[in-house]
Each structure stands twice: as structure tokens, then as C-alpha cells.
Amino acid sequence: MQRKTPGSSKCNGRIVALADLPIGRRGEVVSLALEGFSRLRLLDLGLVPGTEVKAVRRSPANDPVAFNIRGAMIALRNDDGRRIMVQYQEQEQEMT
Amino acid sequence: MGISHYPPDVDALRGSFIPGGLGAGQALVALAGNPNTGKSTVFNALTGLHQHTGNWPGKTVTQSRGTYSHRNRTIAIVDLPGTYSLLSNSPEELIARDFLCFAAPDATVVVVDASCLERNLNLVFQVMEITPRVVVCVNLVDEAMRKGISVDLDGLSYELGVPVVATVARTGKGLERLKDILDDLISGRIKLSPRYVVYDDDIEDRLAGLQANLHDVPLGHLNPRWVALRLLDGDAALIEGIVRRLGLYGSAAETGSRTNMQPDNLDGLQETMERAGEVRGREGRWGQGENSFRDRIVSAIYNRAESITRKVVRAGNAKGRDLGSLVDDILTSRIFGYPAMLALFGALLWITISGANVPSELLARVLFALQDRLMDMAARLQIPGWLQGVAILGTYRSVAWVVSVMLPPMAIFFPLFTLLEDLGYLPRVAFNLDSLFRKAGAHGKQALTMSMGFGCNAAGVIACRIIESPRERLIAILTNNFVPCNGRFPTLITLASLLASGEFALDHGSFLASGIVVGMVVLGIAVTLATSWALAKTILRGVPSFFALELPPYRRPQVIKTIVRSVMDRTLFVLLRAVTVAAPAGAVTWALANTSVGGISILKGLASLLDFPGRAMGLDGFILAAFILGLPANEIVMPIMLMGYLSSGTMLELGGLDSLGGILAHNDWTWLTALNMMLFSLLHYPCGTTLMTIHKETSSLKWTFLSAAIPTCIGVSLCLVVTGGARLLGLV
Numbered sequence: 001m002q003r004k005t006p007g008s009s010k011c012n013g014r015i016v017a018l019a020d021l022p023i024g025r026r027g028e029v030v031s032l033a034l035e036g037f038s039r040l041r042l043l044d045l046g047l048v049p050g051t052e053v054k055a056v057r058r059s060p061a062n063d064p065v066a067f068n069i070r071g072a073m074i075a076l077r078n079d080d081g082r083r084i085m086v087q088y089q090e091q092e093q094e095m096t
Numbered sequence: 097m098g099i100s101h102y103p104p105d106v107d108a109l110r111g112s113f114i115p116g117g118l119g120a121g122q123a124l125v126a127l128a129g130n131p132n133t134g135k136s137t138v139f140n141a142l143t144g145l146h147q148h149t150g151n152w153p154g155k156t157v158t159q160s161r162g163t164y165s166h167r168n169r170t171i172a173i174v175d176l177p178g179t180y181s182l183l184s185n186s187p188e189e190l191i192a193r194d195f196l197c198f199a200a201p202d203a204t205v206v207v208v209d210a211s212c213l214e215r216n217l218n219l220v221f222q223v224m225e226i227t228p229r230v231v232v233c234v235n236l237v238d239e240a241m242r243k244g245i246s247v248d249l250d251g252l253s254y255e256l257g258v259p260v261v262a263t264v265a266r267t268g269k270g271l272e273r274l275k276d277i278l279d280d281l282i283s284g285r286i287k288l289s290p291r292y293v294v295y296d297d298d299i300e301d302r303l304a305g306l307q308a309n310l311h312d313v314p315l316g317h318l319n320p321r322w323v324a325l326r327l328l329d330g331d332a333a334l335i336e337g338i339v340r341r342l343g344l345y346g347s348a349a350e351t352g353s354r355t356n357m358q359p360d361n362l363d364g365l366q367e368t369m370e371r372a373g374e375v376r377g378r379e380g381r382w383g384q385g386e387n388s389f390r391d392r393i394v395s396a397i398y399n400r401a402e403s404i405t406r407k408v409v410r411a412g413n414a415k416g417r418d419l420g421s422l423v424d425d426i427l428t429s430r431i432f433g434y435p436a437m438l439a440l441f442g443a444l445l446w447i448t449i450s451g452a453n454v455p456s457e458l459l460a461r462v463l464f465a466l467q468d469r470l471m472d473m474a475a476r477l478q479i480p481g482w483l484q485g486v487a488i489l490g491t492y493r494s495v496a497w498v499v500s501v502m503l504p505p506m507a508i509f510f511p512l513f514t515l516l517e518d519l520g521y522l523p524r525v526a527f528n529l530d531s532l533f534r535k536a537g538a539h540g541k542q543a544l545t546m547s548m549g550f551g552c553n554a555a556g557v558i559a560c561r562i563i564e565s566p567r568e569r570l571i572a573i574l575t576n577n578f579v580p581c582n583g584r585f586p587t588l589i590t591l592a593s594l595l596a597s598g599e600f601a602l603d604h605g606s607f608l609a610s611g612i613v614v615g616m617v618v619l620g621i622a623v624t625l626a627t628s629w630a631l632a633k634t635i636l637r638g639v640p641s642f643f644a645l646e647l648p649p650y651r652r653p654q655v656i657k658t659i660v661r662s663v664m665d666r667t668l669f670v671l672l673r674a675v676t677v678a679a680p681a682g683a684v685t686w687a688l689a690n691t692s693v694g695g696i697s698i699l700k701g702l703a704s705l706l707d708f709p710g711r712a713m714g715l716d717g718f719i720l721a722a723f724i725l726g727l728p729a730n731e732i733v734m735p736i737m738l739m740g741y742l743s744s745g746t747m748l749e750l751g752g753l754d755s756l757g758g759i760l761a762h763n764d765w766t767w768l769t770a771l772n773m774m775l776f777s778l779l780h781y782p783c784g785t786t787l788m789t790i791h792k793e794t795s796s797l798k799w800t801f802l803s804a805a806i807p808t809c810i811g812v813s814l815c816l817v818v819t820g821g822a823r824l825l826g827l828v
Contacts, residue, residue, distance in 0.1 A: 037642065041184060042644070043394040044183065050395070059433070066527065071213070071215060074644055077640070
């Protein structure tokens with residue numbers, strides 16, 4: 001199975017929960033700790049391991065957070081976002 | 097389509113989508129796609145006014161179908177529910193999948209968003225596995241172009257092995273070509289060579305083995321590869337459907353009507369099912385998490401989608417941030433998010449109130465002048481007094497009131513609201529409000545169903561179907577009535593205008609009036625949240641379920657079409673409903689007001705009975721009686737109340753607001769009466785239609801009863817407290 005290589009190198013990648021991904025940063029999905037219906041829904045939206053996700057904006061009360069997932073803007077609640085782990089570059093250069 | 101090769105059940109199903117059945121020279125086309133891809137715009141553009149909406153048989157999901165003619169062929173087109181996938185077994189997905197596999201459409205159009213091709217291809221591949229007769233409609237190419245995104249259509253067509261058409265459905269661009277290609281596909285002029293997703297070796301090996309087993313099973317039009325895939329996934333419901341629909345088992349043996357059945361073939365399917373069970377069983381349901389069958393399937397599809405996208409999509413240099421993103425920075429920001437929402441809603445109401453004032457008055461003058469004419473004519477024709485009363489003073493007058501008071505605000509409010517909706521603002525409202533709903537233990541989509549309630553609570557209750565978890569859906573249903581529907585907006589707006597116009601010694605202006613109505617709406621939302629919270633802590637306890645909300649890009653609405661559509665669909669529909677309820681209710685009320693028992697009219701008797709509780713709530717007997725008699729529809733509460741006042745004493749001419757204020761002042765109204773009536777209008781039992789809808793949606797008398805009892809208790813308590821407080825403080 002072919003895995004997507006992210007824009008920048010994979011080394012120094014820090015693994016955080018998707019809910020903690022700073023706004024404007026990209027991360028690559030490592031694992032989903034959800035089962036059943038929630039997991040199927042995330043898969044439908046294209047949130048499979050290896051997918052690049054960008055945190056775009058927080059709602060006024062910080063929860064939910066909107067992410068760019070494969071070109072679509074999807075808002076997820078932090079309770080769910082905490083169960084999705086992503087790898088991101090701390091010193092990531094600004095990408096367009 | 098020539099002679100059918102489908103089993104009788106499939107034929108019957110296909111025929112049910114066109115009036116008179118599917119004849120020669122006609123074809124059945126399905127329309128599939130993700131939500132927010134402009135799928136319904138494509139549907140509307142193809143079918144124009146030749147469409148029909150209803151429910152899917154036995155399901156609470158809306159079905160739209162329509163027809164168009166092209167090259168002497170009539171096409172029956174069925175708009176499938178918008179879904180991201182066909183694998184998660186939600187009701188919408190099951191409907192879409194069953195249609196594709198059991199109605200055997202002659203072609204399926206999958207509408208995809210040009211800016212979001214990668215995600216949309218997931219559905220394309222899943223549809224292709226069921227039926228290869230697919231046309232991919234790459235919609236919204238204009239929007240993509242503005243973002244610097246272009247799609248290589250030939251490349252995409254080559255990669256998928258099916259025809260691809262680019263469209264801009266809102267302008268109609270590309271639709272003729274779509275029709276041409278559909279016709280070519282249906283008549284067999286296009287050779288398809290679909291390129292399916294190839295899964296990992298392990299899955300492919302098993303698939304090959306199962307497919308070999310299925311070789312002798314008469315699966316008809318179904319793709320054996322897909323059936324094998326579903327067998328591997330352990331999809332028992334589908335296999336049962338195949339057996340039932342395609343007449344492979346059971347009933348046929350009993351009735352003997354389907355003679356072309358070969359027992360060997362049935363054994364083949366049975367054997368294959370058992371083998372699939374073994375294959376799955378050996379690994380303990382295909383492992384967990386990432387190694388599960390579903391994860392591997394979906395990952396493979398998305399990997400393929402990703403590699404195709406990399407080949408065929410050119411993303412130009414991102415020219416800074418787009419406008420929509422800047423707008424979102426403001427509309428969903430920490431500081432401006434909530435104020436912007438209030439301001440937008442306030443502006444909407446302000447335009448409605450100040451815009452409706454003049455036409456309302458004009459309509460009232462015309463309609464009531466006509467009433468005088470009618471009375472004169474009736475007198476000249478020597479029509480008996482009771483008939484004059486029932487027909488003109490009862491029926492006609494309440495209809496005239498409903499039309500003059502409701503039509504102008506609704507003709508302004510609904511199109512504006514629909515424009516906001518089409519612009520894509522409502523998902524932002526849900527995004528902003530979600531944390532409140534989450535804390536209340538409710539589902540995030542409740543913000544959307546609540547917004548629907550502003551139009552009509554019955555529609556809002558039906559909209560609650562989008563919430564999958566039964567617990568959260570019930571919370572949304574029970575609290576939908578706390579936002580005022582358009583049947584109550586006129587009451588709120590009229591009373592707020594009276595309060596603000598200085599009739600009861602308050603300040604001036606429609607600005608203040610809209611402020612008062614916004615205040616009422618905010619109160620309604622607060623009560624919605626508080627009640628949701630209380631329900632989630634007591635009788636509907638549980639944890640919030642998974643919630644993902646798509647924020648589609650802002651889209652410039654088709655202003656003219658939107659206005660026409662909302663006037664036709666919403667304004668006239670709601671007005672018609674109000675009139676059909678108001679007419680008989682007016683007649684009954686007039687009869688009640690003019691039938692005396694023991695020297696006092698029934699209406700007055702009822703009012704005097706209700707006078708004590710009414711006064712305690714800061715209302716009076718007539719107002720409470722009007723709320724009770726107005727159960728069929730909130731629109732008629734004001735007319736009934738006025739009829740009660742008018743029948744009780746001097747006959748006043750009912751023109752614009754000034755005389756309305758006169759009547760009310762004459763009946764001892766103060767600002768407190770108006771305030772309490774607004775509060776009780778906001779917080780009381782839902783109208784008859786909504787109650788029936790709640791009963792239909794919950795199939796439970798208990799929940800229907802609670803949906804009436806909860807708001808009424810809150811409303812009565814609040815009115816008692818407000819009135820008691822005001823009197824205690826000596827404000828009245």
C-alpha cells in the first residue's frame with residue numbers, strides 16, 4: 001500500500017492529538033482511537049492514516065475546530081479530536 | 097429500453113419512479129453525490145418544474161424525482177440522498193445503495209465538487225463498484241477556477257474509465273453535454289472500461305476466490321466483484337436483499353411463479369456466503385483499527401483518489417487567502433462571532449418589520465374595505481344575518497387579517513432567510529453555537545434544526561432526522577418549539593411594534609421593535625439550551641455522539657431564483673396553510689362569539705372562565721381563550737383574540753396598527769399585557785400540525801405530551817413571575 005509523503009521531511013515529527021494541532025499547522029494522521037460509527041464516519045471523510053490535515057480555525061468558544069481535510073472544511077469537536085493522533089513538524093516552514 | 101431482463105421485483109421498482117411506469121424509449125437515471133456539491137442545483141436545472149418530492153417508501157428520508165426529455169427520450173431522474181460514502185449504513189446511505197443495486201438505473205450521474213475532487217472520488221469509486229454505468233459530473237468548475245484549481249477532464253476520464261463532464265449547474269453550463277453523454281451511455285454508444293480500485297493482495301486474493309464461487313449464481317445485473325466485496329464485509333442485510341429482490345430463494349420455491357430458478361445456483365450463493373463467513377471468521381472479524389477490513393478498503397480507495405488527484409488536478413499559485421476565509425475570520429471570530437450573528441439576525445428582522453409596515457397597512461385597508469362592500473351586498477341580497485356573520489365577519493375577516501398581517505413580513509423574511517441559507521451562513525451558526533449545545537449535552541446539528549424551526553416548527557421537527565443518535569434527536573425535537581416560527585413572528589412583530597411605537601408609553605421606532613423581537617429570539621435560544629441541558633441530565637441522559645460539520649465555501653446565491661423559490665415553496669405554502677386553518681376557525685369563533693347560552697356568548701363565557709388565570713399571568717380571559725382556540729395554528733391566535741374583543745362591545749373598524757392599538761387599549765392592555773403575550777406566544781404548546789408531526793416522528797404519545805407540557809409550564813411560570821414582579825415593584 002502506498003503511503004503519502006508529506007511536504008516536509010518526516011524526522012523530528014512530534015505526535016500530538018488533532019485537537020492540539022495549532023491553528024495554521026499541518027499534521028499527518030497517525031492513528032484513530034475511535035471505533036464503530038464514529039470511525040466509519042471519519043473514514044468516509046477521508047481521515048485515514050497518512051492523510052494530511054490542516055487546522056484552520058477555532059470556533060468562538062475554542063470548540064469545535066475546523067480542519068482542512070482533503071480540500072473540504074470539516075469541524076470536529078475536541079472530544080473527538082483528542083482521539084485522533086497526528087504527526088507534525090514543529091519547525092515547519094510556511095507552506096502555501 | 098427494449099425487453100427487460102430484470103426480475104419482476106426490480107422491474108416494478110424501476111417503473112415506480114415515473115408516472116405510468118417505465119415505457120419503451122424511457123430510461124431511469126440516478127443522481128448521486130456528496131453533500132454541498134450542488135447536486136440539487138444539477139437536479140433542478142435538469143428537471144426544471146417537472147419534479148416531485150415525497151418520502152422514500154417506509155423511510156423518513158426525502159426523495160426527489162423528476163423527468164426531462166432529450167433526443168426523443170424521456171428520462172426519469174431520481175435524486176439520491178447526499179452522502180459521503182455508501183459504507184456507513186446510515187439510512188441515507190442504505191437508500192442510495194439499495195436504489196443503485198435494486199432499481200438498476202440505466203445510468204448514474206455522480207456529481208463532484210471540482211475544488212474537492214479527492215474526497216468526492218471516494219463516492220465515485222464506491223458507486224462504480226455497484227454499477228459501471230457512471231457519468232462523473234465535475235460541478236462548480238467556475239468556483240474552482242477562481243481558486244486557481246483546474247481539472248484535466250480527459251485525464252480523469254481515462255483514470256476512471258467512465259465519461260466525465262464539467263458543469264456549472266447554476267448557469268446551466270455543460271448540462272446539454274451531460275444530457276448528450278447520458279443518452280449515448282444509455283443507448284450503448286459509449287463503451288465503458290471502468291478501472292476499479294485495486295485493494296491489497298490479501299483482499300484481492302480472497303475476492304478472486306469468492307468471485308469464482310459466485311460464477312454460477314445468477315446475480316443478474318449485479319457486479320460479482322462488488323457482491324463478493326460485500327460478502328467479505330459480512331453485509332447480511334444486502335445478501336438478504338439480493339435473495340429477496342432477485343428472487344433467488346424462498347418465496348419463489350413456495351409459489352413456483354419464478355420458474356427460471358436453478359437450485360444449483362442457489363446452492364452456489366449459499367456456499368459462497370458460508371465461505372465468506374469462514375474467511376472472515378478465521379481472522380476474528382478482520383482485526384481491529386487500522387487492520388480492519390473497512391480501514392483497508394477505505395485507505396485503498398483514498399490512496400487511489402490521491403494519486404489520481406495528483407495527476408489530474410492543477411492547483412495554481414494560491415493567491416493569498418480567499419474572500420470567504422476572510423469573511424469567516426470575522427463571522428466565526430472569538431470577538432465578533434456572536435455579535436455578528438445577533439446583528440445579522442437583527443438586520444433581517446429590521447428589514448422585515450420596516451419593509452412590511454406599509455404594504456401591511458395597505459393590504460388591510462383594501463381587504464377591510466372589501467369587507468364593507470361584501471356586507472352591503474349581503475344586506476341588499478337579504479342574506480340572513482347569521483350567514484353574513486359566519487361568512488363575512490367570521491371567515492372572511494380572519495382570512496383578511498391573516499393575509500394582511502402575515503403576507504408582507506413573510507414575503508420579506510423568507511427570501512432573505514433563504515438567501516442567508518444559500519450563502520452558506522447556517523453551518524457557521526452551527527459552528528459558533530456548537531460549544532453551547534455540547535455543554536447542554538445536545539448534538540451539534542441541533543443548531544441547524546433549530547434554525548429550520550424559525551421557518552416552521554413542524555419542518556424543524558422533521559429536520560431532526562439528520563441527527564442519528566435517538567437520544568439527541570429527541571432533545572432536538574422536544575426543544576424545537578422554543579424558537580418562534582413564522583406563525584408566531586407576526587404576533588411578536590406586531591406586539592413589538594406596538595410596544596415600540598409608543599402606544600403603551602414606550603420609545604419609538606422599528607429599530608427598537610426589531611431589538612425586542614431579537615430579545616425574544618435570544619430568550620427562546622436560551623430556553624432551548626436550558627431545557628436541552630435539563631433533559632440531558634434527567635430523562636434523556638447520555639454522552640454526546642460523534643459530530644462532524646462541513647463548512648462549505650460561501651456561494652453567491654442565485655438571487656432571483658432563490659426569491660422565486662422561497663416565495664413559492666415557503667411563503668405561499670405557509671400562507672395557504674394559515675388561510676385554510678384561519679377560514680374555518682374564523683367561522684367557528686364567530687359562531688362561538690354570537691351563540692348565547694343563558695344570555696352570554698359561549699366565547700365570552702369561556703373568556704370569563706379563563707379570566708382569573710389569565711389575569712394572574714398578566715393576560716386576560718380572551719387572550720387565553722384565543723391561545724386555546726388557536727391550537728390548530730399560531731397564526732390565528734391574534735384574529736381570534738380580536739374577534740373576542742370586538743364581539744364583546746363596540747364594533748371598531750380594524751385598519752392599521754393605530755386602530756389595533758386602540759382596540760387593545762380599550763380592553764385595558766398595558767405594556768405588561770403585550771410583553772406577557774409575547775412571552776406566552778414564544779413559550780407554549782406547539783401548534784396542532786407540529787404536535788402531529790412530533791407524534792409521527794417519535795411514534796410516542798408520551799414524548800408528544802411532554803413536547804406540549806414542557807413549554808407550557810415554562811411559559812405559564814415565566815408570565816406569573818414577570819407579572820407578579822412588575823406588580824410588586826409597582827411598575828404597572
